[in-house]
Amino acid sequence: MRYFTDVATLARKDLLLEVRARDTLPAMLLFVVAALVVFHFALPSEAGDVAGLGLLWVAIVFTALLGLSRAWVAEREQGVQDGLVLSPADRSAIWLGKALSSLAFLLLAEAIALPAFWIFFTGLDAATIAGVLLADIGICAVGAFVAAMSTATRARELLLPVLFLPLAIPLVVGGVGASVVDGPGRYLAFLALYDALFATICWASFEYVVTE
Amino acid sequence: MIHARGLTKRYGEKRVFAGIELDVAVGDFTLVTGANGSGKTTLLRLLAGLAAPSAGTLRVDAERERVGYVAHEPLVYRELSARENLWLYARLYRVPEAGERIGMLLERFGLWDVRDERVSSYSRGMLQRLALCRALLHEPDLLLLDEPHSALDAEGSELLDAELDGSRATFVVATHTPERLAARATARLALQ
Numbered sequence: 001m002r003y004f005t006d007v008a009t010l011a012r013k014d015l016l017l018e019v020r021a022r023d024t025l026p027a028m029l030l031f032v033v034a035a036l037v038v039f040h041f042a043l044p045s046e047a048g049d050v051a052g053l054g055l056l057w058v059a060i061v062f063t064a065l066l067g068l069s070r071a072w073v074a075e076r077e078q079g080v081q082d083g084l085v086l087s088p089a090d091r092s093a094i095w096l097g098k099a100l101s102s103l104a105f106l107l108l109a110e111a112i113a114l115p116a117f118w119i120f121f122t123g124l125d126a127a128t129i130a131g132v133l134l135a136d137i138g139i140c141a142v143g144a145f146v147a148a149m150s151t152a153t154r155a156r157e158l159l160l161p162v163l164f165l166p167l168a169i170p171l172v173v174g175g176v177g178a179s180v181v182d183g184p185g186r187y188l189a190f191l192a193l194y195d196a197l198f199a200t201i202c203w204a205s206f207e208y209v210v211t212e
Numbered sequence: 213m214i215h216a217r218g219l220t221k222r223y224g225e226k227r228v229f230a231g232i233e234l235d236v237a238v239g240d241f242t243l244v245t246g247a248n249g250s251g252k253t254t255l256l257r258l259l260a261g262l263a264a265p266s267a268g269t270l271r272v273d274a275e276r277e278r279v280g281y282v283a284h285e286p287l288v289y290r291e292l293s294a295r296e297n298l299w300l301y302a303r304l305y306r307v308p309e310a311g312e313r314i315g316m317l318l319e320r321f322g323l324w325d326v327r328d329e330r331v332s333s334y335s336r337g338m339l340q341r342l343a344l345c346r347a348l349l350h351e352p353d354l355l356l357l358d359e360p361h362s363a364l365d366a367e368g369s370e371l372l373d374a375e376l377d378g379s380r381a382t383f384v385v386a387t388h389t390p391e392r393l394a395a396r397a398t399a400r401l402a403l404q
Contacts, residue, residue, distance in 0.1 A: 002306075009303045013289070020291040020330070079285030082262055083346070086287075087304040088277035212263035 006089040010097025015104065017074055024070040028109040032063040033116050040120040052121035053128065053179040057172050059113065060106075060132065061139070061165070067105050068143040069160055071098055072151040081151075085210050095206040099144040099199075106136050127188065131178030134191035135171045138198060142167050145202040148209050170194050213238050213354060213382050214259060218268035221254050228254045229403055232268070236382060238353075241396045244386040246403030252386035253284065255403070256356045259384060272354070277305055280352030280381070282360050286343035290332040294323050294342050297331060298349060305350040317345040321371055336363040344372060357385045361392060 018024055039055040075081040084094050110132060114124060143164055150159035171194060177187035214236035221228040229251035236242050244252050257263045259272060260281045272279075281287075288297040295314060302310035318324045321341040326334070331342065340363045347355065361369050369392075376383070376396060385393055390400075 006304060009300065013292075013300055016296070017289060017291050074289055074291070078288070078290050079283065080287050080289055082260075082281075082283060082285070083287030083301070084304070085262060086260055086276065086279065086281055087301065088275070088306070089304045211261070212257070 003090055003093055006093040007096045007100065010084070010089070010094060011100040011104070014098065014101030018101075018105065021074075023073075024067050025105050025108060027070075028063050028067045028105060029112055031066050032059050032109050032113040035059040035062065036113065036116050036120050049122040050180050052117070054176055056113075056117050056121070056128075056179075057135075057175050059117075060110065060135070060175075061168050061172060063109050063113070064102075064106050064136075064139045064143060065161060065164060067102055067109070068140075068147045068164065069157065071102050071144055071147045076151045076156075081210060091207040091210055092203045094210065095144055095148065095202060098148070099140045099202075102144050103136055103140040106140060110136070127184035128179040130188055131175045131184065131191060134178075134188060134195060135175040137195045138171050138191065139168060141195065141199040141202050145206060145209065148206070152209070167198075213240070213273050214384070215271045215273075216268065217270075219255075219258065219265050219270055220267035221251065221258060221263070222266040230267075232401070232403075234401055236384060236399065238382055239380065240398045241376075241383045241393075242385070242399045242401060243390050243393055243397040244384060244401045244403065245388065245390045247388065250403035252388075252403060253358055256281070256283075256358050256384065256386055260356055274352075274354040274382075277350065278353040280347035280350065280355045282340075282343050282347045282355075282357045284358060284362075286331075286339040286346070288331050288339070288342055288346060291330060293328045293330055294318060294334075294345070295327045297342065298345060301346055301349055307350050313349060314345075317348060320375075321345050322367065337365050337368055340364050341368055341371070344375070348375065353381055355379070355381045355383050357383065359387055360385060361387070361389075 036059055043051060085091060118124060146163040147160055150156040150163060153159055171191065174187045174191040174194065178184040181187065214234060216232055216234040219232035220230040244255060246252050258265055258270060260279060261276060298314045302314060307313055318327050321344060323338065323341055360372055364372060387393060
């Protein structure tokens, strides 16, 4: 119980920081809407819905990447990570709190992006929305982890996409599959398996990311 | 409370220090001295559990929640107020009656009047006072202080000295100006 209280405390702190600084969510919102507008005009009119759904996943992944690049900025620039690591909170709670706050930002961005996609491209079925939600969990679990890793390096802006994008490929495969096939069940199961597997790995190994 | 044998720390090829032998008993006040770059901060990071030794053994007989640490950085969020930062740490450390404890520390270190202002508006000295509040919040048994008087004005230094005098904790204090703390020291470790 104490563990989840710590996670909630840390996630709530990130939300409060965003309310104060407003430096992540507005950028994510602007980016995802701008990307969908660009895709709308870039895609030939004869391109079908399938092409549009593929571009939706491109927009989601890069919007998430934008948010993740800011995820540990306060901890890095203000040196707070040491304070959190020193506290009796389980170190994996620091990762989980960050993954949850990143998930909240991504869901808020998608609350604008998905209706915008419906306006510019086509409607979304339940399988696509389920795929988006499952992929969001994996994106934020893995993303918060690799963002913490890249934060410790000087080439952090370069390292984050280099580490994150290959790990996001299965999520795009599963998400696009769930969006375009008639029987999306196995793709949704694949996304759920990815979430469970990678969240467990990140949970178990985060301690080694935040200590020298 | 602290037992180190042959403690060595390297970053790649660069050796920070090697072969440190250190014994700190409960209640000791240990001064760690040395020039800039001699490894004082690195040693405190090892003692705090923020870094692992490259060689040698280190045993610290204090749970993580019983350790307080004042680093070069105040370890607080600039977009939060002093009170919000201390509440965050109070929840993580499960400080009982946290509101009273936070109020008492802010009052004692002269930050009560600015308790709800964002920390980004604080001067360096005020940040150091807040760092001391944060480190003392959970009444630790072991206090690791890295240049604790840095940036403090005369009043702030006196407040810190009063805190050191009134505490029963074990102290390891890194400083390159040991004169101020020499009278309290029960042991010294000079890093080359």
